[in-house]
Amino acid sequence: MGEERAKRIELQEEQRALHLQLVASQEQELNRRAEFNIVSDELENIRKQHAREKADLEFDLQKKDRLLREANEDLKDCRNDLERERETVSSLKSALNTQSNAQLTLAAENRSFQTQFTALQAQNDELLRKNADLILDLEAERREKSNLKKEAMENEAVRRKLHNMVQELKGNIRVFCRVRPVLPSDIPRLTAELALIRQELKAEIAFPDRRDHREITVWSSSESATGQERKENYQFMFDKVFEPECTQAEVFEEISMLAQSCVDGYNVCIFAYGQTGSGKSFTMEGGTSDAIKGMIPRAVDQVFRVAEDLRSKGWDYHLEGQFLEIYNETINDLLGKHEFDKKKHEIKHDPKTGSTRVTDLTVIPLSTPTQVRALLLSAQSRRSVAATLMNERSSRSHSVFTLRITGSNSGTGESCEGCLNLVDLAGSERINVSFGAAGSNDKDRLKETQSINRSLSALGDVIAALGEKSERGDKHIPYRNSKLTYLLQNSLSGNSKTLMVLNLSPLASHLNESLTSLRFATKVNNTTLGTAKKQSR
Numbered sequence: 001m002g003e004e005r006a007k008r009i010e011l012q013e014e015q016r017a018l019h020l021q022l023v024a025s026q027e028q029e030l031n032r033r034a035e036f037n038i039v040s041d042e043l044e045n046i047r048k049q050h051a052r053e054k055a056d057l058e059f060d061l062q063k064k065d066r067l068l069r070e071a072n073e074d075l076k077d078c079r080n081d082l083e084r085e086r087e088t089v090s091s092l093k094s095a096l097n098t099q100s101n102a103q104l105t106l107a108a109e110n111r112s113f114q115t116q117f118t119a120l121q122a123q124n125d126e127l128l129r130k131n132a133d134l135i136l137d138l139e140a141e142r143r144e145k146s147n148l149k150k151e152a153m154e155n156e157a158v159r160r161k162l163h164n165m166v167q168e169l170k171g172n173i174r175v176f177c178r179v180r181p182v183l184p185s186d187i188p189r190l191t192a193e194l195a196l197i198r199q200e201l202k203a204e205i206a207f208p209d210r211r212d213h214r215e216i217t218v219w220s221s222s223e224s225a226t227g228q229e230r231k232e233n234y235q236f237m238f239d240k241v242f243e244p245e246c247t248q249a250e251v252f253e254e255i256s257m258l259a260q261s262c263v264d265g266y267n268v269c270i271f272a273y274g275q276t277g278s279g280k281s282f283t284m285e286g287g288t289s290d291a292i293k294g295m296i297p298r299a300v301d302q303v304f305r306v307a308e309d310l311r312s313k314g315w316d317y318h319l320e321g322q323f324l325e326i327y328n329e330t331i332n333d334l335l336g337k338h339e340f341d342k343k344k345h346e347i348k349h350d351p352k353t354g355s356t357r358v359t360d361l362t363v364i365p366l367s368t369p370t371q372v373r374a375l376l377l378s379a380q381s382r383r384s385v386a387a388t389l390m391n392e393r394s395s396r397s398h399s400v401f402t403l404r405i406t407g408s409n410s411g412t413g414e415s416c417e418g419c420l421n422l423v424d425l426a427g428s429e430r431i432n433v434s435f436g437a438a439g440s441n442d443k444d445r446l447k448e449t450q451s452i453n454r455s456l457s458a459l460g461d462v463i464a465a466l467g468e469k470s471e472r473g474d475k476h477i478p479y480r481n482s483k484l485t486y487l488l489q490n491s492l493s494g495n496s497k498t499l500m501v502l503n504l505s506p507l508a509s510h511l512n513e514s515l516t517s518l519r520f521a522t523k524v525n526n527t528t529l530g531t532a533k534k535q536s537r
Ligand SMILES: Nc1ncnc2c1ncn2[C@@H]1O[C@H](COP(=O)(O)OP(=O)(O)OP(=O)(O)O)[C@@H](O)[C@H]1O
Pocket: 179, 180, 181, 183, 244, 274, 275, 276, 277, 278, 279, 280, 281, 282, 283, 394, 395, 396, 426, 427, 503
């Protein structure tokens, strides 16, 4: 029993120990379980974190994949760029090669240029030296030129005076005589012996003065009481006589100085006188070609030329033109806008300025000779329209072209006003010669002819009176006796210059008319003797 008890106690001890062990194991178990839970939680957390990290890593991976792709693309582009760059480099290399070759050539050229440059530099230095000398010379020349210009201006005034004196010595009233050639239209048609007819047609005219060309002799033949042919010769002397062969240029040569005079401020009148068909219009207006252009276009050209030349001497000119016709003592504007001029034109003289104006007349400012030619052509065509409508009115009227020239000199302060009048007079034939036969418009013709005769004789009287006045002093001049002389009053009086060109027909049938014309012109010419006598030969 004791043993059992001891055993039981031992067993109880063992049971207690075991129980303690069990409690301890249970505690351990609990602890382990708590630990397990903690570890499980941790594991769960780790799992979650792992999942998150995995997701992050996958995201990163995707991102990197994209970056890799992009990097690959970039790499590809870079490769392409590199390829291109390589090609560029290669072409640049070859260009560089060429360039360096060129550079070598250029360097060689440069060296040769350098040598040339040095030579040129030397030349340049030489030229600079010469230039400096030239500048000095130029300065001297400029001073001389300015002195010469001043001298030229002074000489210009002297030249004007001398020119005027020369013109005065030649006579302020001069008469030229011009005989026109026989024209094919003068010879009747259907003639077998043309040469003989031509000879018979021709009047006997001679030009004895071979040196100065101032004389003309005309023979007229008549029958004596006994039936014999009686020849009489008439000699006339003028300032110049032009034979049929004389050209327009030769006639103008004698007139050109008058154009100079009107630029110098003088009034000039040039008249063409003669019977119908004697060559007045040919002399004044002429043809369209240069060789046969007449005195009006030549004088106009000359005026423009002289005005231009005088520009260098400080003169500035203003030119204007008018063109009128006087028919039956009525003035018609040849430059008006309408074909038939219905205006009544009056002549007005300004005693203060000595200038003449015609009321309501077209006055055109002129700047070129071509403009004047166009103006003359339009006036001519206007006259020919009137001529066909009114019986050759151009032969039965006086035409007056006036070029007014106003000049001023800024250098010397001088000014001047000149006038060039170019007058194509109406046919001078007498009534019994031209219009012997009766006709339906005889009355009109009679009126025309009387008016022409009156105005032509008024012109003769005025010129004659002017000549007497210059010889004997004061004298009444009958300007008012005709429209023509009244119009030209200021251009005929005072210090003006007048030239009459007497046009003659070479035909025998016109001999009597020619003699009348020659006598009229002689009357005019004689008035100049006072001054013409001054000529010493
Ligand atoms: N010097 C000349 N040389 C050549 N032909 C000329 C010459 N003079 C005049 N003529 C010619 O003679 C003809 C008559 O001349 P123009 O018409 O000039 O005479 P006109 O006197 O003016 O006559 P009108 O009074 O009828 O106008 C024209 O055909 C013209 O071309």
